[in-house]
Amino acid sequence: GSADPLLEGLVDHRPDRATITADVLAGLSARPRALPSKYFYDARGSALFECITRQPEYYLTRAELELLSRVLPEIAAHAGPRVRVVEYGSGSGRKTRLLLQGLDDVVAYTPVEISRTALLDSIRALAVDFPAVEMLPVCADFTALPALPPPRRAARRTLLFFPGSTLGNFTEAAAVAILRGMRQAMGEEGLALIGIDLDKDPGLIEAAYNDAAGVTADFTLNLLARLNREIGSDFDLSCFAHRARYVVPWRRIETSLVSRRAQVVHVAGHAFAFEHGEAMHVEYSHKYDDAQFAAMAATAGLRVAAAWDAPARMFGLRLLRP
Numbered sequence: 001g002s003a004d005p006l007l008e009g010l011v012d013h014r015p016d017r018a019t020i021t022a023d024v025l026a027g028l029s030a031r032p033r034a035l036p037s038k039y040f041y042d043a044r045g046s047a048l049f050e051c052i053t054r055q056p057e058y059y060l061t062r063a064e065l066e067l068l069s070r071v072l073p074e075i076a077a078h079a080g081p082r083v084r085v086v087e088y089g090s091g092s093g094r095k096t097r098l099l100l101q102g103l104d105d106v107v108a109y110t111p112v113e114i115s116r117t118a119l120l121d122s123i124r125a126l127a128v129d130f131p132a133v134e135m136l137p138v139c140a141d142f143t144a145l146p147a148l149p150p151p152r153r154a155a156r157r158t159l160l161f162f163p164g165s166t167l168g169n170f171t172e173a174a175a176v177a178i179l180r181g182m183r184q185a186m187g188e189e190g191l192a193l194i195g196i197d198l199d200k201d202p203g204l205i206e207a208a209y210n211d212a213a214g215v216t217a218d219f220t221l222n223l224l225a226r227l228n229r230e231i232g233s234d235f236d237l238s239c240f241a242h243r244a245r246y247v248v249p250w251r252r253i254e255t256s257l258v259s260r261r262a263q264v265v266h267v268a269g270h271a272f273a274f275e276h277g278e279a280m281h282v283e284y285s286h287k288y289d290d291a292q293f294a295a296m297a298a299t300a301g302l303r304v305a306a307a308w309d310a311p312a313r314m315f316g317l318r319l320l321r322p
């Protein structure tokens with residue numbers, strides 16, 4: 001066994017090789033072909049995403065961090081003292097740091113993160129800076145949330161934190177299911193603080209997913225490298241190209257890997273023929289307007305208690321309650 005107390009307490013539901021293989025075979029057999037975006041986040045994928053958040057075109061993270069620091073006193077007033085914070089898709093923990101500093105007497109912090117490396121790195125750093133906060137990490141896909149570890153000290157309410165517009169990576173039906181899961185996990189006194197990207201000039205949105213340095217393209221292609229390593233597929237990275245387009249009527253970025261020539265890819269004993277120019281869907285990034293977001297929340301049994309927007313509606317934070 002490990003002597004590391006963080007590892008011993010870790011609730012670990014990392015997807016195994018059989019699960020990833022089954023998901024990939026199903027996606028490659030569908031038309032149009034698709035791969036699940038959650039598999040972007042291996043150690044290198046999480047690091048590349050961090051790098052994306054620092055690109056000049058990727059306005060989302062900067063806008064959200066500024067907005068969060070500005071409105072934190074209001075959020076803290078809504079939350080009150082002795083809160084348990086549960087974060088979905090916590091990543092590097094930059095926003096968490098702000099939140100844990102700004103809230104009054106946080107009892108426990110539970111990050112739910114699919115990348116084990118990102119989870120452990122961030123919680124180790126947070127444990128040093130917030131010694132009074134009990135750290136209860138969960139390595140899992142938050143769409144299949146396991147029972148959350150209870151804090152030692154009783155909390156007055158649970159605040160679910162879901163920043164980054166990660167909700168936008170799901171179809172509307174899946175996003176409503178996540179919101180419903182949040183409604184259940186938070187209890188009657190609970191709150192959810194959700195970051196959403198807002199609909200705006202398509203040119204600005206498209207640039208954010210096509211940065212000049214090519215980090216987003218590397219991030220998208222890393223999905224194939226990860227699959228090659230973990231499930232033994234033979235995707236040739238030089239034969240696929242990143243493509244991200246904003247589809248105005250759907251208010252979403254659709255990201256694909258486009259086959260640069262006719263080719264055959266092998267996965268777990270199956271052969272998949274790609275046509276030249278064939279697009280394999282890998283990610284949605286939905287952008288929202290207020291009426292649509294409020295309607296989704298309402299369908300999940302939640303209402304918008306407060307709404308804050310960054311200047312020029314570059315990004316939004318929404319506080320939801322039952």
Ligand code: AVI
Nearest residue numbers: 052164165166169216284285
């Ligand atoms: C994590 N998620 C909200 C990011 C987004 O903007 O959809 C992932 C990403 N994909 C490409 N760039 C960033």
